[in-house]
Amino acid sequence: MDAMDWALLRELQEDARLSYSELSRRVHLSPPAVAERVRRLEETGVIRGYHAHVDLAKAGRTVLGLIRMSCYGPTCVLRDDKVATWPEVLEINRVTGDTCCVLKVAAVSMEAFADVTDRLGTYGTPSSTMILATPLDWQPIAPPPRF
Amino acid sequence: MDAMDWALLRELQEDARLSYSELSRRVHLSPPAVAERVRRLEETGVIRGYHAHVDLAKAGRTVLGLIRMSCYGPTCVLRDDKVATWPEVLEINRVTGDTCCVLKVAAVSMEAFADVTDRLGTYGTPSSTMILATPLDWQPIAPPPRF
DNA sequence: TGTGAAAGTCCGCAGTA
DNA sequence: TACTGCGGACTTTCACA
Numbered sequence: 001m002d003a004m005d006w007a008l009l010r011e012l013q014e015d016a017r018l019s020y021s022e023l024s025r026r027v028h029l030s031p032p033a034v035a036e037r038v039r040r041l042e043e044t045g046v047i048r049g050y051h052a053h054v055d056l057a058k059a060g061r062t063v064l065g066l067i068r069m070s071c072y073g074p075t076c077v078l079r080d081d082k083v084a085t086w087p088e089v090l091e092i093n094r095v096t097g098d099t100c101c102v103l104k105v106a107a108v109s110m111e112a113f114a115d116v117t118d119r120l121g122t123y124g125t126p127s128s129t130m131i132l133a134t135p136l137d138w139q140p141i142a143p144p145p146r147f
Numbered sequence: 148m149d150a151m152d153w154a155l156l157r158e159l160q161e162d163a164r165l166s167y168s169e170l171s172r173r174v175h176l177s178p179p180a181v182a183e184r185v186r187r188l189e190e191t192g193v194i195r196g197y198h199a200h201v202d203l204a205k206a207g208r209t210v211l212g213l214i215r216m217s218c219y220g221p222t223c224v225l226r227d228d229k230v231a232t233w234p235e236v237l238e239i240n241r242v243t244g245d246t247c248c249v250l251k252v253a254a255v256s257m258e259a260f261a262d263v264t265d266r267l268g269t270y271g272t273p274s275s276t277m278i279l280a281t282p283l284d285w286q287p288i289a290p291p292p293r294f
Numbered sequence: 295t296g297t298g299a300a301a302g303t304c305c306g307c308a309g310t311a
Numbered sequence: 312t313a314c315t316g317c318g319g320a321c322t323t324t325c326a327c328a
Contacts, residue, residue, distance in 0.1 A: 009206075012199035016163040019322095021304055031305075033313050046205045052159035053195040054288045059156075061288060066242065066249065084283040092283040095213065097276045102213065108291055129244045136231040136239040141201045141208060144255055168321055178322075180296055 001046070004029065006143040008037055009046070013140035016050040053138065061088075061106035063113045064131035068099040071124020076100055080123070088116050100124065148193070151176065153290035155184055156193070160287035163197040200285065208235075208253035210260045211278035215246040218271020223247055227270070235263050247271065 007027045011018055020038070024031040041047045056064065069077050077083050078094055078101055091104035103120075107113035113128075120126040154174045158165055167185070171178040188194045203211065216224050224230050225241055225248055238251035250267075254260035260275075267273040 009199065009201060013201060014196075014198075016197035016199045019304065030314055032307085032315090035306080036312075044205070045202050048200040048202050049161075049285075050163035050197060050199050051161075051285065051287070052156065052163045052197050054156060054160060055192050055195050056288065058191070058193045059288045060291055064240075066240070078282060084286075087286070087289040089283065090286045092281065093211075093213070093278045094280040094282065095276045095278055101282075102276075106288070129242045129249075131240045131242055133241040134239065135225060135241065135248075136236065138196075138198065139231075139234070139237045140198070141203065141206045141253070142234040144207055166321065167323095177297055179298085179324085182323075183295075 003143075003147050005037060005041060005046075006147045008034065008041065009143075010140065012038070012047070012050070056106050060108050063107045063110055064134075065105050065107075065113060066129045066131065067103045067105055067117065067120060068127045068129070069101050069103065069120060069124050070098070070127070071100045073124075075123050077103075077120070077123045083120070083123070086116065086119070088112065099127070150290075150294050152184060152188060152193075153294045155181065155188065156290075157287065159185070159194070159197070203253050207255050210254045210257055211281075212252050212254075212260060213276045213278065214250045214252055214264065214267060215274045215276070216248050216250065216267060216271050217245070217274070218247045220271075222270050224250075224267070224270045230267070230270070233263065233266075235259065246274070 004027060008023060011023055011026055020031045020035045023038075024034045027034065038047070056062075071077050077092070083089060083103075084092060088105050088107045089103055090106050092101055094101045105113065105116050107116060117126045117128055151174060155170060158170055158173055167178045167182045170185075171181045174181065185194070203209075218224050224239070230236060230250075231239060235252050235254050236250055237253050239248055241248045252260065252263050254263060264273045264275055
């Protein structure tokens with residue numbers, strides 16, 4: 001991970017669809033060299049994938065919330081992979097504190113959101129907080145100061 | 148937003164670097180037609196961007212946490228755009244409940260994390276919860292059932 | 295909105311420093 | 312690890328349905 005790798009990461013985080021030749025112009029390296037570095041960043045797992053960032057509201061997911069789960073023990077959400085396949089569940093974080101994990105949920109309606117909490121109720125006690133707005137919903141990972 | 152748009156969204160969420168010709172093969176449409184549809188999805192804001200998904204730990208951000216802020220009033224975090232420019236702050240959500248907003252923070256060390264909470268202290272009262280693991284950290288937005 | 299064809303560009307694979 | 316050069320694939324623009 002040298003400065004060149006970080007330059008490539010910066011560009012690919014801002015626009016994952018940049019061609020190798022455009023990347024090569026921006027970082028001042030030949031296209032094959034860029035391709036090789038990007039391939040290694042992917043292979044070593046630094047780059048986990050490239051995703052189109054979809055606007056939740058424009059995709060119909062107008063009801064967002066964070067759900068804290070109290071579910072220690074054998075019925076814990078974290079012991080059942082099924083929850084991670086529910087399309088409304090965007091993120092699952094195991095956390096410290098008085099709950100087991102926090103889920104980020106995006107539903108098409110209040111009814112659909114309530115339905116998620118109902119299903120979660122079989123694992124433990126869900127506690128919902130609604131997201132009213134998201135002033136910042138993504139930020140690129142910047143290099144440590146030494147680069 | 149017809150079934151074809153959703154098919155393109157599905158592919159581009161899974162791999163944002165797919166070429167138009169590869170997309171055209173997958174959705175059974177000519178490359179120019181694919182390019183035109185993708186251009187419109189971008190222009191209408193359904194697609195907000197394309198981002199390389201960087202592994203936080205491999206990028207050195209080993210300390211993750213959620214910070215709830217109690218900061219109602221003129222010094223609220225949400226009234227100052229500066230916080231959204233801090234590189235450690237990945238996400239800001241305004242929420243319902245007894246706090247004003249929840250920040251997702253990724254720091255290179257405990258010291259750096261503590262430093263973020265110190266800086267947040269000037270806006271209100273931060274309450275931190277550490278993220279121990281992230282069993283699910285991204286999920287594509289699926290079309291509503293009718294597609 | 296969609297297709298098909300043409301021109302320019304890009305990608306991937308060599309061989310080499 | 313990086314560069315150059317080449318053949319084949321791709322992107323883009325256009326006319327047209």
